[in-house]
Amino acid sequence: MRNYEMIFIVRPDVSDDDVQKLITQMEGVVASAGGKVEKVEKMGRRRLAYRVSKQREGFYVLFYVQGTGDTVKEFERRLKVTDTVIKHLTICTDEILQRAAKFKVLRTKQEAKRRRSKPAPAPAPPPMPAESAQL
Helix, strand or coil: CEEEEEEEEECCCCCHHHHHHHHHHHHHHHHHCCCEEEEEEEEEEEEEEEEECCEEEEEEEEEEEEECHHHHHHHHHHHHHCCCEEEEEEEECHHHHHHHHHHHHHHHHHHHHHHHHCCCCCCCCCCCCHHHHHC
């Protein structure tokens, strides 16, 4: 199973109850397709960068899902036929998470190497006598 982030934008004239019903419906779609919903974030009403379906605002909803390609296909198919959804995007985050973990391991190795290769701090030079400091 792979990790996905799925975000969709709902028309701004849709009530909060209808948005909640849509979220519940999409959770059911993921569960019936054999996937698992990790987290759902309601990001709220935001202004769009450009007009989408004659709308300037939208209600953003973000799903974190574990599933297969069939899970994603069914989720996207349902979003396409839903009239209240004006835009959607799906991102597979497996490669991103693996790359981040690889860089984290690399950084810890480099830091450990730097700590080992750093020489001990040199002792402070002896203080200069007061007479020679005034010259």
